[in-house]
Amino acid sequence: MRVTMTVNGRPQEADDVWEGESLLYVLRERMGLPGSKNACEQGECGSCTVRLDGVPVCACLVAAGQAQGREVVTVEGLAGPDGRLSTVQQAFVDAGAVQCGFCTPGLLVAADELLERHPEPSDGDIREALSGNLCRCTGYEKILDAVRLAAARTGQAV
Amino acid sequence: MPRTAAGAPRTTVRPPRAAAVPGRAPTSLTQGAAGAGGGVGASTLRPDGVLKVTGEFAYSSDLWHEDMLWGHTLRSTVAHARILAVHTGEALATPGVHAVLTYDDLPTEVRTYGLEIRDTPVLAHGKVRHHGEPVALVAADHPETARRAAARIRVEYEELPVVTDEASALGPDAVLVHEDREDHHSGHVPHPNVVHRQPVVRGDADAAAARADVVVRGEYVFGMQDQAFLGPESGLAVPAEDGGVDLYVATQWLHSDLRQIAPVLGLPESRVRMTLSGVGGAFGGREDLSMQIHGCLLALRTGRPVKMVYNRFESFFGHVHRHPARLSYEHGATRDGRLTHVRCRIVLDGGAYASSSPAVVGNAASLSVGPYVVDDVDLEALALYTNNPPCGAMRGFGAVQACFAYEAQMDKVAAELGLDPVEFRQRNAMRQGSVMPTGQRVDAPAPVAELLRRVKAMPMPPEQQWRTTEGADVRALPGGLSNTTHGEGVVRGVGYAVGIKNVGFSEGFDDYSTARVRIEVINGEPVATVHTAMAEVGQGGVTVHAQIARSELGVTQVTIQPADTRVGSAGSTSASRQTYMTGGAVKNTCEAVRERVLDIGRRRFGTHHPAWATAELLLEDGRVVTDGGEALALVADVLGDESVDLELEFRHRPTQAFDLRTGQGDGHVQYSFAAHRAVVEVDTELGLVKVVELACAQDVGKALNPLSVAGQIQGGTTQGLGIAVMEEIVVDPRTAKVRNPSFTDYLIPTILDTPTIPVDVLELADSNAPYGLRGVGEAPTLSSTPAVLAAIRQATGLELNRTPVRPEHLTGT
Ligand code: FES
Ligand code: FES
Numbered sequence: 001m002r003v004t005m006t007v008n009g010r011p012q013e014a015d016d017v018w019e020g021e022s023l024l025y026v027l028r029e030r031m032g033l034p035g036s037k038n039a040c041e042q043g044e045c046g047s048c049t050v051r052l053d054g055v056p057v058c059a060c061l062v063a064a065g066q067a068q069g070r071e072v073v074t075v076e077g078l079a080g081p082d083g084r085l086s087t088v089q090q091a092f093v094d095a096g097a098v099q100c101g102f103c104t105p106g107l108l109v110a111a112d113e114l115l116e117r118h119p120e121p122s123d124g125d126i127r128e129a130l131s132g133n134l135c136r137c138t139g140y141e142k143i144l145d146a147v148r149l150a151a152a153r154t155g156q157a158v
Numbered sequence: 159m160p161r162t163a164a165g166a167p168r169t170t171v172r173p174p175r176a177a178a179v180p181g182r183a184p185t186s187l188t189q190g191a192a193g194a195g196g197g198v199g200a201s202t203l204r205p206d207g208v209l210k211v212t213g214e215f216a217y218s219s220d221l222w223h224e225d226m227l228w229g230h231t232l233r234s235t236v237a238h239a240r241i242l243a244v245h246t247g248e249a250l251a252t253p254g255v256h257a258v259l260t261y262d263d264l265p266t267e268v269r270t271y272g273l274e275i276r277d278t279p280v281l282a283h284g285k286v287r288h289h290g291e292p293v294a295l296v297a298a299d300h301p302e303t304a305r306r307a308a309a310r311i312r313v314e315y316e317e318l319p320v321v322t323d324e325a326s327a328l329g330p331d332a333v334l335v336h337e338d339r340e341d342h343h344s345g346h347v348p349h350p351n352v353v354h355r356q357p358v359v360r361g362d363a364d365a366a367a368a369r370a371d372v373v374v375r376g377e378y379v380f381g382m383q384d385q386a387f388l389g390p391e392s393g394l395a396v397p398a399e400d401g402g403v404d405l406y407v408a409t410q411w412l413h414s415d416l417r418q419i420a421p422v423l424g425l426p427e428s429r430v431r432m433t434l435s436g437v438g439g440a441f442g443g444r445e446d447l448s449m450q451i452h453g454c455l456l457a458l459r460t461g462r463p464v465k466m467v468y469n470r471f472e473s474f475f476g477h478v479h480r481h482p483a484r485l486s487y488e489h490g491a492t493r494d495g496r497l498t499h500v501r502c503r504i505v506l507d508g509g510a511y512a513s514s515s516p517a518v519v520g521n522a523a524s525l526s527v528g529p530y531v532v533d534d535v536d537l538e539a540l541a542l543y544t545n546n547p548p549c550g551a552m553r554g555f556g557a558v559q560a561c562f563a564y565e566a567q568m569d570k571v572a573a574e575l576g577l578d579p580v581e582f583r584q585r586n587a588m589r590q591g592s593v594m595p596t597g598q599r600v601d602a603p604a605p606v607a608e609l610l611r612r613v614k615a616m617p618m619p620p621e622q623q624w625r626t627t628e629g630a631d632v633r634a635l636p637g638g639l640s641n642t643t644h645g646e647g648v649v650r651g652v653g654y655a656v657g658i659k660n661v662g663f664s665e666g667f668d669d670y671s672t673a674r675v676r677i678e679v680i681n682g683e684p685v686a687t688v689h690t691a692m693a694e695v696g697q698g699g700v701t702v703h704a705q706i707a708r709s710e711l712g713v714t715q716v717t718i719q720p721a722d723t724r725v726g727s728a729g730s731t732s733a734s735r736q737t738y739m740t741g742g743a744v745k746n747t748c749e750a751v752r753e754r755v756l757d758i759g760r761r762r763f764g765t766h767h768p769a770w771a772t773a774e775l776l777l778e779d780g781r782v783v784t785d786g787g788e789a790l791a792l793v794a795d796v797l798g799d800e801s802v803d804l805e806l807e808f809r810h811r812p813t814q815a816f817d818l819r820t821g822q823g824d825g826h827v828q829y830s831f832a833a834h835r836a837v838v839e840v841d842t843e844l845g846l847v848k849v850v851e852l853a854c855a856q857d858v859g860k861a862l863n864p865l866s867v868a869g870q871i872q873g874g875t876t877q878g879l880g881i882a883v884m885e886e887i888v889v890d891p892r893t894a895k896v897r898n899p900s901f902t903d904y905l906i907p908t909i910l911d912t913p914t915i916p917v918d919v920l921e922l923a924d925s926n927a928p929y930g931l932r933g934v935g936e937a938p939t940l941s942s943t944p945a946v947l948a949a950i951r952q953a954t955g956l957e958l959n960r961t962p963v964r965p966e967h968l969t970g971t
Contacts (some may be wrong), residue, residue, distance in 0.1 A: 018300075028220070035213020036213070037388070037438070038219060038469075039389065039472065040469075040470040040900070042902060044470075045388065045470075075213040076213045078211075085521075092211050093207040093208060096203070096865040096869050098204060098207050099696040099697025100337050100388070101210030101211075102388040102389040102439060108211060110658075124631055124634065126638070127909045130909045131639075131909055133908075133909070134901070134908060135909075136873075136906060137696050137873045138384075138869055138873050139871075139872030139873045139874075139875055139876035140876070140911075142869055142872070
């Protein structure tokens with residue numbers, strides 16, 4: 001089947017998609033957007049988190065056909081059109097929240113959504129919002145730092 | 159749904175990406191003046207950080223090549239069986255399938271591999287020895303086609319009795335896991351099902367025991383932990399025109415892989431070219447081969463690039479795990495709180511193949527007393543062959559299991575003596591000059607008592623942190639969002655632990671690392687290029703190499719080339735050794751490059767100023783300066799069109815093998831130490847634990863990058879927390895089958911399970927090490943587990959002699 005959707009603001013289509021393919025597979029293997037990662041393909045790790053019509057979802061659990069005609073935002077869509085890192089991306093780099101970085105794209109999409117919804121989150125809010133995203137390297141402390149830093153910088157900007 | 163004949167799609171996967179070869183290859187990382195510079199000691203940011211936050215960094219599972227096929231592994235569904243037949247006809251006939259390979263298709267007589275003992279079959283032959291052992295391979299044009307074709311391969315098994323524990327491995331009628339083993343350990347082991355055994359005997363434990371006022375014994379069980387790195391095993395093998403193969407893969411040691419791969423393929427090492435692709439964590443789980451040989455075999459057979467990516471289920475079978483262990487300890491002490499003797503026996507389950515079990519045994523045995531001075535010891539560690547999943551390297555490597563047990567014992571002895579557990583540890587703590595049970599003198603700072611003092615002095619988290627003005631924030635309570643308590647039945651406990659880990663490869667291993675460094679002038683500015691085969695697995699080696707080059711060569715621009723086998727071996731990214739070893743190699747090579755630059759300068763400008771001949775000269779900020787700070791020339795002027803390019807090896811001081819009977823010998827290069835204080839809250843009714851805080855104090859010798867050091871300590875601490883309260887691969891004791899190979903059933907800590915981890919870093923230089931540094935990555939994984947256990951014991955009053963602690967252990971149900 002053919003699947004069309006808007007990905008990071010641009011119309012995209014994929015042909016010959018098999019019904020069993022996930023949104024994650026179509027993004028990574030057919031649309032050339034491997035930013036979203038595949039660490040469990042079971043909805044358990046959050047590495048594949050993307051926004052589907054604004055809502056964070058595990059792309060590995062969404063059948064490609066379910067995304068038909070909808071808006072998808074992946075980590076590749078977070079930076080500005082000029083390639084400038086978004087506040088949350090820059091904060092992850094600055095705070096040392098990236099080690100192997102495999103969890104990073106999913107965490108960034110989740111954190112970005114949190115900050116949009118909740119510009120001044122408490123630590124409890126951050127932990128709750130990111131509890132679906134596993135990271136094996138960092139011990140999460142620097143990830144918390146990064147989200148706090150992004151919130152503070154966003155606050156200063158307005 | 160409409161299907162092809164095979165039921166799976168047969169479309170060619172064709173993403174609209176650049177079709178370079180491979181589509182997404184590892185890139186050089188350049189970091190220059192744009193605010194991201196900094197030499198040794200600065201918290202320089204990662205050069206790959208921006209690529210990683212934009213999604214552009216190419217992990218091994220992201221590689222892509224035009225015309226590539228997808229490989230898949232068929233794995234054994236039983237743990238121990240004779241293979242009567244493998245029927246591949248139906249799989250081969252599946253449309254879209256390009257190859258199906260079994261043992262019979264292997265190209266040469268070399269059909270096994272291994273890190274130390276070559277006992278692991280590339281594909282099972284005659285027998286399978288563990289659940290998940292690879293039996294056959296498929297290459298197809300879509301991953302789902304490959305999976306489905308593999309499912310059509312019919313294997314006839316005749317099941318055999320399984321060896322699963324010490325009783326079944328060493329009993330009188332024990333089935334032999336390897337019936338005709340011949341390796342360098344088989345001559346000295348007490349039983350063919352023992353991979354390796356290492357006793358350590360020093361002093362007279364019997365006589366010392368007679369002097370003890372208290373003697374405390376304990377039996378401990380340590381569960382099987384998984385590395386659970388997030389980036390699954392994956393890689394891309396591309397057949398080359400010369401009949402060789404190019405392999406892009408996530409690994410910990412390119413040259414060790416190469417040494418094992420080439421003979422199986424029947425190729426000289428020069429025709430297997432390996433390049434590191436993006437690695438999503440490792441923690442020891444990528445020391446052994448996974449898809450490397452399989453991918454190459456399929457590529458060479460089909461003549462097409464083949465990509466293999468394990469899913470999480472397969473990943474649990476695709477790498478070795480941390481050895482589960484049974485540990486029996488006896489500690490004696492006098493009334494005044496001095497240890498008299500230690501006896502212990504550590505039985506590690508090595509599973510079906512040797513992997514790095516022998517080295518894990520050496521570590522467990524030699525570090526089994528912990529960072530304490532005990533003159534009279536009788537210790538032994540051994541690893542068994544069983545039909546359980548193979549076990550090998552994981553962060554902490556044999557020292558973790560021992561630390562869990564000896565620290566529990568230290569608390570027990572302290573309690574028996576009525577002493578404060580920290581005070582008791584401090585009285586027995588080793589220091590610089592102390593002698594290890596192996597007879598080795600600790601010749602660098604060993605601030606064990608100081609680390610305990612520091613971690614104890616850190617401010618305590620406030621009581622009942624979960625209390626808010628509106629009541630309770632359930633997220634901070636045991637049970638969390640499940641809303642199981644609002645504070646009723648919740649009690650707090652505090653526990654301490656400290657551990658000792660060796661750094662680098664031990665026991666006489668010729669451990670070396672290679673670096674190639676070039677300096678040249680580009681756009682009027684001196685630029686350094688560093689090329690090593692070091693596997694960057696997330697630890698930050700690439701950052702540190704650039705920092706070293708900046709410090710030694712006085713440049714701002716440093717390019718780190720992708721790691722590959724065109725340069726000499728860097729050794730493994732494990733054993734906390736990479737900053738020491740490859741960092742040391744980069745440092746030494748930079749020093750040699752600097753001397754060459756100065757020689758050129760003397761040749762060109764030596765007559766202009768007497769300091770060229772007389773003073774100590776350095777490179778700083780792109781200039782040649784005297785040790786007094788006087789600038790003599792610009793490096794750019796010195797070099798002109800010339801460049802200096804050197805490749806050198808670096809070795810740490812030699813070590814010795816442990817004596818096979820007594821365990822004596824200067825076996826280790828360096829030791830590292832960390833201490834933890836855990837604060838936990840336990841819901842005693844439901845048996846739920848919330849770790850409130852896990853503070854760590856560690857000596858790192860010299861923090862080359864303080865930001866990375868803190869990240870390593872926090873990450874290692876969290877893996878230790880995982881062992882304490884949730885992580886365990888459960889193997890059915892009757893069938894030896896793995897019960898929980900998924901992230902649904904194998905739990906690793908989430909951000910809600912992980913507490914604040916304050917870190918206190920001590921920098922006492924080791925005069926033998928580059929910059930005085932001490933390997934950082936592993937030590938924090940040792941002591942965090944026993945600290946959490948001690949805290950839970952204090953909260954509940956229970957004995958708790960196994961990891962992980964589960965609710966039923968706390969509620970007695
Ligand atoms: S890959 Fe989708 S949640 Fe893990
Ligand atoms: S940085 Fe490696 S998994 Fe998070």
